Amino acid sequence: MSNAVFLRLSVAALALLVAAEGAFANTGKPSMRRPAPMALDSADTSAGAFLAAVGASAQRDTSAAAKLISEALRADPNSPELLERAFEAQLAQGDIAEASRLARRILQREPSNSIARLTLAVEAIGGRQYQSARDRLAPGVRGRAAELTATLLTAWAYAGSQQWGKALETLDKLRQNNGLAIFADYHAGLIADLAGRSDEAEKRLKTAYEAANRAPVRLVEAYARFEARKGNVAEAKTAIATFEQRVGRHPSIRALSLELDAGKPVGRMVGSAQQGAAEALFGLGGEGSRTGDELAGIVYLRLARYLDPKHDLATVTLADIYERLKRHDHAIELYQQIDPSSPLAPSADVQIGLNLETMEKPDEAITRLKQAVDRRPDDVEALSALGNVYRAQKKYREAVDSFSKAIDRVGKPERPNWTLFYFRGSSYERLKEWPKGEADLKKALELFPDQPQALNYLGYTWVDLKINLDEGMKMVQRAVELAPRDGYIVDSLGWAHYRLGQYEDAVRDLERAVLLRPSDPTINDHLGDAYWKVGRKLEAHFQWNHARDLKPEPEDLAKILVKIENGLEDDAPAAAVTTPPSADGEKEKGG
Numbered sequence: 171m172s173n174a175v176f177l178r179l180s181v182a183a184l185a186l187l188v189a190a191e192g193a194f195a196n197t198g199k200p201s202m203r204r205p206a207p208m209a210l211d212s213a214d215t216s217a218g219a220f221l222a223a224v225g226a227s228a229q230r231d232t233s234a235a236a237k238l239i240s241e242a243l244r245a246d247p248n249s250p251e252l253l254e255r256a257f258e259a260q261l262a263q264g265d266i267a268e269a270s271r272l273a274r275r276i277l278q279r280e281p282s283n284s285i286a287r288l289t290l291a292v293e294a295i296g297g298r299q300y301q302s303a304r305d306r307l308a309p310g311v312r313g314r315a316a317e318l319t320a321t322l323l324t325a326w327a328y329a330g331s332q333q334w335g336k337a338l339e340t341l342d343k344l345r346q347n348n349g350l351a352i353f354a355d356y357h358a359g360l361i362a363d364l365a366g367r368s369d370e371a372e373k374r375l376k377t378a379y380e381a382a383n384r385a386p387v388r389l390v391e392a393y394a395r396f397e398a399r400k401g402n403v404a405e406a407k408t409a410i411a412t413f414e415q416r417v418g419r420h421p422s423i424r425a426l427s428l429e430l431d432a433g434k435p436v437g438r439m440v441g442s443a444q445q446g447a448a449e450a451l452f453g454l455g456g457e458g459s460r461t462g463d464e465l466a467g468i469v470y471l472r473l474a475r476y477l478d479p480k481h482d483l484a485t486v487t488l489a490d491i492y493e494r495l496k497r498h499d500h501a502i503e504l505y506q507q508i509d510p511s512s513p514l515a516p517s518a519d520v521q522i523g524l525n526l527e528t529m530e531k532p533d534e535a536i537t538r539l540k541q542a543v544d545r546r547p548d549d550v551e552a553l554s555a556l557g558n559v560y561r562a563q564k565k566y567r568e569a570v571d572s573f574s575k576a577i578d579r580v581g582k583p584e585r586p587n588w589t590l591f592y593f594r595g596s597s598y599e600r601l602k603e604w605p606k607g608e609a610d611l612k613k614a615l616e617l618f619p620d621q622p623q624a625l626n627y628l629g630y631t632w633v634d635l636k637i638n639l640d641e642g643m644k645m646v647q648r649a650v651e652l653a654p655r656d657g658y659i660v661d662s663l664g665w666a667h668y669r670l671g672q673y674e675d676a677v678r679d680l681e682r683a684v685l686l687r688p689s690d691p692t693i694n695d696h697l698g699d700a701y702w703k704v705g706r707k708l709e710a711h712f713q714w715n716h717a718r719d720l721k722p723e724p725e726d727l728a729k730i731l732v733k734i735e736n737g738l739e740d741d742a743p744a745a746a747v748t749t750p751p752s753a754d755g756e757k758e759k760g761g
Contacts, residue, residue: 262468266476284316292473295447300330322450330443334365352378360440387420398436425513448478467491482514498525520555527559535559550576569597588618622653626662633666657687665696673703691722702738
């Protein structure tokens with residue numbers, strides 16, 4: 171097979187690896203190094219760089235992947251596949267200047283390429299070349315998403331030219347589709363406000379605000395800011411209170427509320443065509459993120475940040491996507507770009523610490539979070555995050571201290587604070603201070619009745635201690651009813667049956683738990699124990715061997731190896747993990 175044919179067959183796979191920006195966990199530093207230059211013809215050089223890019227992507231090194239696919243393009247500049255993939259890689263990487271250069275080349279071959287046109291339109295808006303932007307957006311619009319994107323950006327390009335009437339007329343085309351009417355009215359309100367058409371702005375923003383079943387934070391903030399600037403501070407505060415009652419506190423909304431309470435002058439949320447277009451792209455990127463289309467979300471959010479680098483919510487949303495894709499290094503880099511004066515800076519600080527812990531850098535995580543607490547001693551979120559990092563590192567006394575400080579800062583606890591008591595209670599339990607742990611778990615359930623993790627932990631521990639057996643088993647069963655797809659909670663039910671000597675019931679539930687969490691060593695270990703107790707010893711050995719191969723904690727591995735060698739004594743309880751799962755969905759480890 172020739173190199174050229176290979177490239178054509180393989181390029182689709184690279185699109186997923188490169189353009190999706192490493193949608194897998196980081197497993198360490200890439201082992202590949204760029205080879206020394208060799209005297210090869212262009213086809214061999216292109217294929218080599220292409221394969222190196224695939225290897226870099228497999229190693230989760232997306233920067234190297236983008237660089238190598240660009241190198242492949244330089245070696246084979248006439249390959250349309252490589253050109254398009256290099257464009258997508260640079261766009262997803264956030265190098266809009268290089269992506270724009272490649273977009274121009276793509277449009278020479280394929281004038282209707284909508285992503286290339288969008289990129290160049292955004293570049294034109296950023297350069298205040300509004301007519302050029304409209305020209306780029308005009309032809310070849312197909313599909314609902316493309317129509318929405320092109321229409322919103324065209325309207326903002328008209329606004330940049332101060333052609334206010336045409337901007338509003340453009341948005342009104344979207345109102346013919348009921349699903350897009352809120353987008354149309356929201357952006358029409360922002361544009362009318364910039365144009366000084368106060369009555370039109372109020373009508374449009376209020377229509378969008380009232381039509382949204384669950385008004386998003388940016389719409390609430392825009393509406394509240396507008397009303398406050400008009401002197402309707404009471405209406406602004408009502409919008410804020412309604413949002414906080416429905417969703418809870420949000421840093422941007424809380425900051426606006428404090429501004430209003432202090433009587434400070436309130437500015438517009440969007441003050442230019444560039445910021446307006448960025449707001450449109452942010453909305454589209456957020457929608458992509460919510461619906462699971464991470465690549466679309468990344469591209470839109472990168473473009474939004476190009477137009478408005480200080481759009482902190484776009485930055486945080488992009489970082490959140492990378493967290494879900496397990497690219498914690500990218501997420502940290504983005505969080506570090508949040509201005510320290512931003513309302514989102516405290517949350518960004520916390521997320522950096524949590525990402526460091528996920529990357530198995532606990533000392534750095536603790537240092538970062540302690541610094542955040544030192545800067546903001548009353549920051550409940552930072553104290554709670556620090557407590558959870560301590561808990562993950564089995565430093566339970568330090569965890570109790572952090573959660574206690576967070577609880578003290580809360581004052582009167584409410585439903586969202588149930589996790590503070592849950593995590594402190596689980597830490598007390600690990601310290602063998604069960605009366606304190608029991609009291610905290612009861613408090614968590616008082617704040618949030620029928621919370622499955624809290625029901626599971628308290629109920630299972632009662633069963634394990636052989637106290638309050640009936641009530642404890644009912645709690646665990648109720649937890650399973652509430653979270654039937656949670657393999658850890660189903661495992662707790664199976665293990666509770668095991669601890670009570672109900673081995674057939676244990677097998678039934680543990681088999682189900684393994685189906686839900688097939689890669690968890692503890693659950694497989696538990697199933698092996700249950701199989702042994704019902705006489706299915708060959709299957710027990712299979713499960714124990716499988717649990718061994720799933721890389722359990724060292725202390726658990728030692729117990730599993732003993733069981734593989736000797737089985738279980740018929741009258742002895744299993745030496746296995748018995749602690750219920752934590753509320754963050756990860757099994758707590760321990761003897």
